[in-house]
Amino acid sequence: MAHPITAARGTRDLLPEDAPAWNHVEAVARDLSSRYGFERIEIPLFERVELFARGLGESSDAVEKEMFRVSGAKGSDEEAAPWALRPEPTAGIVRAFIEHGMHVRPGPLRLALIGPMFRYDRPQAGRYRQFSQWDVEVIGDTGPAVDAELIEMAHRFYAEVGLTDVVARLNSIGDAECRPRYRDALIAYFGTHEARLSEDSRRRLRVNPLRVLDDKELPADLANDAPRGTDHLCDACREHFDRVQSLLDGLGVRYELDHRLVRGLDYYTRTAFEFYVAGREGQQQALGGGGRYDGLVELLGGLPTPGIGFGLGLDRTVLAMQEQDVMLPARAPLVAVLGVGDDHARRLQVATTLRSAGIAVRPDGSARKLGKQLESAAKAGARWAVIVSDVESVALKDLVSGDQRDVVPIDEVPRAVSE
Numbered sequence: 001m002a003h004p005i006t007a008a009r010g011t012r013d014l015l016p017e018d019a020p021a022w023n024h025v026e027a028v029a030r031d032l033s034s035r036y037g038f039e040r041i042e043i044p045l046f047e048r049v050e051l052f053a054r055g056l057g058e059s060s061d062a063v064e065k066e067m068f069r070v071s072g073a074k075g076s077d078e079e080a081a082p083w084a085l086r087p088e089p090t091a092g093i094v095r096a097f098i099e100h101g102m103h104v105r106p107g108p109l110r111l112a113l114i115g116p117m118f119r120y121d122r123p124q125a126g127r128y129r130q131f132s133q134w135d136v137e138v139i140g141d142t143g144p145a146v147d148a149e150l151i152e153m154a155h156r157f158y159a160e161v162g163l164t165d166v167v168a169r170l171n172s173i174g175d176a177e178c179r180p181r182y183r184d185a186l187i188a189y190f191g192t193h194e195a196r197l198s199e200d201s202r203r204r205l206r207v208n209p210l211r212v213l214d215d216k217e218l219p220a221d222l223a224n225d226a227p228r229g230t231d232h233l234c235d236a237c238r239e240h241f242d243r244v245q246s247l248l249d250g251l252g253v254r255y256e257l258d259h260r261l262v263r264g265l266d267y268y269t270r271t272a273f274e275f276y277v278a279g280r281e282g283q284q285q286a287l288g289g290g291g292r293y294d295g296l297v298e299l300l301g302g303l304p305t306p307g308i309g310f311g312l313g314l315d316r317t318v319l320a321m322q323e324q325d326v327m328l329p330a331r332a333p334l335v336a337v338l339g340v341g342d343d344h345a346r347r348l349q350v351a352t353t354l355r356s357a358g359i360a361v362r363p364d365g366s367a368r369k370l371g372k373q374l375e376s377a378a379k380a381g382a383r384w385a386v387i388v389s390d391v392e393s394v395a396l397k398d399l400v401s402g403d404q405r406d407v408v409p410i411d412e413v414p415r416a417v418s419e
C-alpha cells in the first residue's frame with residue numbers, strides 16, 4: 001500500500017463538522033461588510049516580494065522571518081521569480097487602489113475581503129501557516145470618526161458571532177512628525193538597558209525601536225517604565241487620539257489603553273488597536289487587529305492618501321467560540337427523501353419539487369431496505385423523512401419524535417416540514 005500523504009505543517013483541513021461555525025463567522029462578516037457600506041474586493045494570493053518588503057517593512061516578522069516565497073515553473077523565465085504568498089491583504093489592496101487609479105472614485109472607499117493569508121511561522125495552537133482573515137479597509141478618510149466606527153464594527157462582529165468578554169486594546173503611535181521623537185526616546189531608554197534585551201530586540205533597537213516594546217521576552221519592569229507613545233504625540237495626533245476615545249465612549253464601546261501596543265507591521269500611524277478575549281492578552285492570542293496607515297499609499301507610489309482598516313483572524317475567532325461553547329444558529333431542517341425498490345425517478349422528482357419550494361433535501365439513491373434508509377437519514381442529521389409512495393402523496397416521518405403521517409399531499413410537505 002502506498003504511504004499516505006499528509007497536509008503541510010501549519011495547514012488545516014476544514015471538515016464538515018467544523019463548517020457550521022465557519023459558515024456562521026463568514027456570514028456575520030459578509031453581513032456586517034454590507035451593513036457598514038463596504039464593497040467586496042479580491043486581490044491575488046501572491047504578489048511581488050517588494051510590495052510586502054516596502055509596505056510592511058523589511059524588519060517586520062512577516063517580511064524578515066515569515067515570507068512564504070513562490071517561484072514560477074521549473075525551467076521557466078520566472079523560476080526564480082520574487083513573489084510571495086500574501087501574509088496580509090492591506091498592502092495588496094493599496095497596490096490595487098493605486099494600480100486602478102481608484103483615487104478618482106468618489107471616496108472614501110470602503111473595501112472588504114475574506115480569505116486566506118500565509119506566514120511561514122512556527123506553528124502552534126492558534127498560529128498557522130495558512131489562516132483566514134476578514135479584512136476591511138477605508139481609504140481616503142482622515143478620521144477620527146471612522147477610527148471609532150471600525151473599532152465598534154469589529155466589536156459588533158465578536159458580539160454577533162456569539163463571543164463574550166472581547167476587549168479592544170488601543171494606542172496611538174503618532175505620525176511622521178512626532179514618531180521620530182518617540183523613537184529617539186525609546187532608543188535612549190533601551191540603549192541604557194541593552195544588556196537586558198533579547199537578541200532580537202538588540203538587533204532591532206536602532207532599526208525599529210517600537211518593536212522592542214512588543215517583544216514577549218522584554219522584562220516587565222523595563223516595559224512598564226519605557227517611554228509612552230502617548231506622552232510624545234504632537235498636538236494634531238493628541239487631538240485625534242482624544243477624539244477617537246471620546247467617540248468610543250459615546251458609542252459605549254469597551255476599550256483599554258495599552259502603551260505597549262505597537263503592532264507588528266511598519267505602515268501604522270496614529271490609531272492602533274487589537275482585540276482579545278479578556279484575560280487572554282498574551283502574545284499570539286490577538287483575535288484581530290488594525291489601525292491607521294496614513295503614509296502607506298504614498299509609500300507604495302500613490303498620491304498622499306490616508307487609510308485605516310483591520311484584519312480579524314477567523315481561525316482564532318472559531319477557536320474562541322469553541323472554548324466559549326457558543327451556540328450556533330439552527331440550520332434549515334434537512335429532509336431525506338426515501339423510497340422502496342427502484343423508484344429512483346420518483347424520488348428525484350419529489351426531491352426536485354421540494355427544492356423548488358426552498359427545502360434542503362438529501363435523497364437516498366440506494367435500494368436498501370426502508371429501515372436502513374431511515375437509519376442513515378437520521379445519522380446524516382435529517383429532521384424529516386419523506387417516503388415516496390404513490391404519485392400524488394408521500395408519507396412524512398418526523399425523525400425526532402418518530403411520528404408518521406402516511407398520506408400527505410406533496411404540495412403540503414414544504415409547510416409541514418417548516419413548522
Ligand code: HAM
Pocket residue numbers: 087088089090119121126127128129130131132133135136137264286287288289290291292293308309310311312313314315316
Ligand atoms: P495582523 O495583526 O498581522 O494585522 O493580523 C490580524 C489578525 O490575523 C491577528 O490578530 C490574528 O488573529 C490573525 N493572524 C495573524 N497571523 C496568524 C497566524 N499565523 N495564524 C492564525 N491567525 C493569525 C494584519 O494582518 C493587518 N493587515 C490588519 C490591518 C488591516 N491593518 C490595517 N488594515
